[in-house]
Amino acid sequence: MTQEQTPTPLVELHGVARRYQVGPATVTALDSVDLRIDEGEFVVVLGPSGSGKTTLLNVIGALDTPSEGRIIVGGQDISSASRGQLFDFRRRTVSFIFQSFNLFPGLTARENVEFGIDASGRRERSEAVKMLQDVGLGDRINHFPHQLSGGEQQRVAVARALATDNPVLLADEPTGELDFRTGTQILELLRAEAGPGHAVLVVTHNREISRIADRVIELSSGRIVSDGPPPGGPAPISELHW
Numbered sequence: 570m571t572q573e574q575t576p577t578p579l580v581e582l583h584g585v586a587r588r589y590q591v592g593p594a595t596v597t598a599l600d601s602v603d604l605r606i607d608e609g610e611f612v613v614v615l616g617p618s619g620s621g622k623t624t625l626l627n628v629i630g631a632l633d634t635p636s637e638g639r640i641i642v643g644g645q646d647i648s649s650a651s652r653g654q655l656f657d658f659r660r661r662t663v664s665f666i667f668q669s670f671n672l673f674p675g676l677t678a679r680e681n682v683e684f685g686i687d688a689s690g691r692r693e694r695s696e697a698v699k700m701l702q703d704v705g706l707g708d709r710i711n712h713f714p715h716q717l718s719g720g721e722q723q724r725v726a727v728a729r730a731l732a733t734d735n736p737v738l739l740a741d742e743p744t745g746e747l748d749f750r751t752g753t754q755i756l757e758l759l760r761a762e763a764g765p766g767h768a769v770l771v772v773t774h775n776r777e778i779s780r781i782a783d784r785v786i787e788l789s790s791g792r793i794v795s796d797g798p799p800p801g802g803p804a805p806i807s808e809l810h811w
């Protein structure tokens with residue numbers, strides 16, 4: 570393989586653990602995690618409730634600090650970065666779709682998306698409306714989050730994350746609130762985002778969704794128990810049923 574063909578690693582975890590002290594008990598949310606994700610990969614992280622999926626996204630996105638190990642994202646060692654470097658990292662390297670959306674309640678759908686654009690500085694503000702149209706919310710741009718259904722709020726969160734155009738997209742149950750048709754449209758947008766210079770990690774309980782991934786990582790009790798392509802290789806989105 571020539572140098573140009575070698576994929577660039579966008580996420581690397583080396584011996585990562587995250588433990589919480591709750592009274593006298595130690596809870597191990599992640600344990601001995603070694604992981605590399607390259608540009609272009611569309612990765613699904615599967616695992617039961619409590620297996621460490623959200624914790625994994627949070628440490629990759631520098632929203633939480635591991636108890637042990639090294640994490641390198643977009644070529645930057647975030648385990649040893651300063652607060653100032655991490656501030657910039659959160660704006661320009663990662664984008665999140667949170668399990669609980671985390672939209673700004675005082676901002677309209679359009680302003681929430683513009684916030685993502687302003688943070689990364691990679692797009693024009695005027696593109697916010699197009700991003701909302703892409704998730705099927707062209708007629709909801711001036712609605713505040715409390716005026717939107719759960720699934721609509723989730724789609725604003727998807728548009729805000731895509732609008733940043735950042736290299737690493739971290740999505741925690743991005744289709745949890747959505748019906749099948751809307752869910753598959755969103756998955757299509759997320760999968761299209763994985764390409765040169767971009768990787769996408771989608772966390773889900775739904776094994777069916779993992780069929781369209783390039784790679785499926787399974788977590789159990791904070792450890793990676795399997796990592797590889799789905800059986801038979803990635804299926805087209807048109808084959809999904811849930």
Ligand SMILES: Nc1ncnc2c1ncn2[C@@H]1O[C@H](COP(=O)(O)OP(=O)(O)OP(=O)(O)O)[C@@H](O)[C@H]1O
Pocket residue numbers: 589590591596597598616617618619620621622623624625668774
């Ligand atoms: N702040 C915390 N303090 C103590 N324990 C925590 C904390 N955050 C998470 N945990 C524990 O760590 C484990 C992993 O939590 P995590 O939120 O990563 O699970 P998850 O796989 O995302 O689950 P779900 O599918 O329910 O969202 C759980 O057992 C949880 O109770």
Ligand SMILES: [Mg+2]
Pocket residue numbers: 622623624668741
């Ligand atoms: Mg979770």
